[in-house]
Amino acid sequence: MEAEAERGNLAGVQHIILVLSGKGGVGKSTISTELALALRHTGKKVGILDVDLCGPSIPRMLNVQERDVHQCDSGWVPVFVDQDKTISLMSIGFLLEKPDDAVVWRGPKKNALIKRFVSDVAWGELDFLIVDTPPGTSDEHIATVESLRPYQPLGAVLVTTPQAVSVGDVRRELTFCKKTGLRVIGIVENMSGFVCPHCSECSNVFSKGGGQELAQHAGVPFLGCVPLDPQLTQSLEGGRDFIQEFPKSSAFPALVGITQHILSMASPRSS
């Protein structure tokens, strides 16, 4: 019970997963959002912690950008995305006066808020806590990994797009994981191929295979290729539930595959 008490607000959280990439715009927030939705559909309770302080995307992707965070005795109450409270979210997006306000902060201020995000959010009981991050290997990442270390995260999902310019940055992120002792759950190759809606020809808009090669080269699991899927972009723009609405679309099987990998990894530990 003592250990429970020390875990404080994270006491009821079973598994913590970080979503990382050295490269920007590769789909970290997309994978975080869809992973949360897919886990919800398997009956899990999921929290999302958005530590991208300068460019928070998750509130829009879950269509809760107008909501507020409130205070309770044990800390900050996250925003619940649905009536049944199966997905909860904490993001700096909820703390801004106007949505377009720039958060012009240097490292120490970002670190301080991340520490509070980790210790002061009253998550309650969660099967999974997914942490969406900005690109890079700097303040936000060091602060997140350091403050989560006592809670032994399950590991990190690394997202890349197939082209060499992006894979190069993700190689550096792998080194970050190694140096900080963070387990790599695996690599996702996102935006891998685009099927023309007019003629069904598949174009490798951002090349192909780079993520898979990197996984092999680094000896870490490859979690699959998620194609460029306009229905996915549209769902995220409107904050709709892609997993619920588009089970026939091209990105669906890949996203479900990643979710299953994570569920199977998590199951032995949950006992």
Place this chain on the structure above:
Amino acid sequence: MFFPAVASAMAERVGPALVDVPPHECPGTGSDQAGKAAACQGCPNQGLCSSAQPAGPDPAIEEIKEKMKTVKHKILVLSGKGGVGKSTFSAHLAHGLAEDENKQVAVLDIDICGPSIPKIMGLEGEQVHQSGSGWSPVYVEENLGVMSVGFLLSSPDDAVIWRGPKKNGMIKQFLRDVDWGEIDYLIVDTPPGTSDEHLSIVQYLGATCIDGAVIITTPQEVALQDVRKEINFCRKVKLPVIGVVENMSGFVCPKCKKESQIFPPTTGGAEMMCLTLNVPLLGKVPLDPQIGKSCDTGQSFFSEIPNSPATLSYRDIIQRIQNYCSHDRPQEERKP
């Protein structure tokens, strides 16, 4: 408790007070009260303000001002969103400007944790040389020099796991200690966001007057919402916005030649945003897989695909930026 002022006021909603620390409370880093005033108690920056930061402005700012006397135009390439094509744009703006042999062009990559300029400009594995007058940039052509943290790493796996102050120190060195020589255009490629790198570059170049910023976005709202923040950042730090480039705007299928919106402009795209915020739209560049390929192999796509719509649009945008720099705001009239 890190934000004491907030904790007491935080009865119900956790609100913007958290984000905007009232300015009248913070003495500011330049003040000799920095880190010592009552308002500094418990502020996460207190340690930094009271010790590391010397009172008054950083002497490097003056040194950089001296150094930058030989640099005519300075352009920042910014975006709030990641992966929208800042580095691709920076590199090709430089290639385009350097086609005029009489112009000396330089690229400074201040994306310290994710430097992609060396790869995109075909300079991977190059190292910086030390000369009597400082670090010398790596040259693509005689009139196109490049500086990036990538040239200081020993392996492609090296991660730069640095917090803000160390990144800021590097940026200062890049500006003060690099032997830039006589330059017509200095193009600064940045990481996404509005944090240490952005504040530092504006601060260090503050005394030298920057021509302005080119903002890169893609058409979808998920990107635009971050880009609006970047434009607000520019306004906050009084950095002129030269204009916005909408990248990856439409994809033409190589087989059937029909266009698809891979990143759909669900809220009107950059066009609508520019209208609302009253900033110029410099142009739209379509998504062309050839651009990605050229970047991966370190070639300029101007020579690879000289007649593609993407190249033509790029050329038009570069022309506008040149016009802006030469006509709109003559050097002498600009104020720092």
